[in-house]
Amino acid sequence: MLLRRCSDASAPYPCALGLPPDRLGALVETVFPEAAAGWTPGRCFSRHVHRLAEAEAEDHPACLVSIDLAAPEILRLKREEEDFLGLLLRNRSTDLPIAAVFAAIIARACVENDHLWRSLGLAGRNALADLLRRHFHPLASANTRKLRWKRFFYERLHAEGRPTDRPTVCDACSHHSDCYGDIIPTRPHGMPK
Structure with a gap:
């Protein structure tokens, strides 16, 4: 990575x-x-x-590539990153410092417009699943429906009380249909229940 x-x-x-x-x-x-x-x-x-x-x-x-993001967009991405970081830190398998480092790297990659495993430079979803099981087992083991990881993270954040009317990084992603399929939006910004 x-x-x-x-x-x-x-x-x-x-x-x-x-x-x-x-x-x-x-x-x-x-x-x-x-x-x-x-x-x-x-x-x-x-x-x-x-x-x-x-x-x-x-x-x-x-x-x-030079990226010209407006200040509100950067603030939104930072808030998303903090949400992901908090979720990962709350679900660490150990208190070893490496888990906190992985949490920070994964949280940053979560705000990118690509599949998480690709953003991290991993070989595939299985490599990401192995990493999450090793360092964030409580979170990884809860993905019993085998959802794409960012979608699953958002579902967990919403279950913990994240406002449903806040846009997500997935909303504008070119891979949205790969992760969410033909789900009829039941919440603002396409987040399923």
Whole structure:
């Protein structure tokens, strides 16, 4: 996930990891100490790793596109991210720091206009399900209907009292029909009951 999601401090909001540079630096130092050598938090981690491997770095198309979001839209995305982060943190399997780091990265990816597993750079839905089962078991095990993860997260947030009239990142997503199918909207903004 760290290689897929650009960690450059100048990257547009939806592309960032969702971790402040010091927290990201601590994560890399702890989990990948050899890769941490010579890398400065706030610089693109993926490019650094590719340089270490003497390989050409992949372009990060989403990071190269300039995104011009109005202030209200950025505030809305930040509020959505906070909702997702809170949901994940309330459902951690352990209090190990890595679960909180994954929660922040996943919450940031949730506000992107793509399937969550793709935004995270994972191989598929099963890889995401495995990650969620390992670090957020109470939440993952509650998805008994095998819903797409963002849809399931929204259903949980609504069950916990999130206002139903607030728009969601799924409302304008090009993959909305993949996740929601032909559901007749019963709540504002297409959220099913």
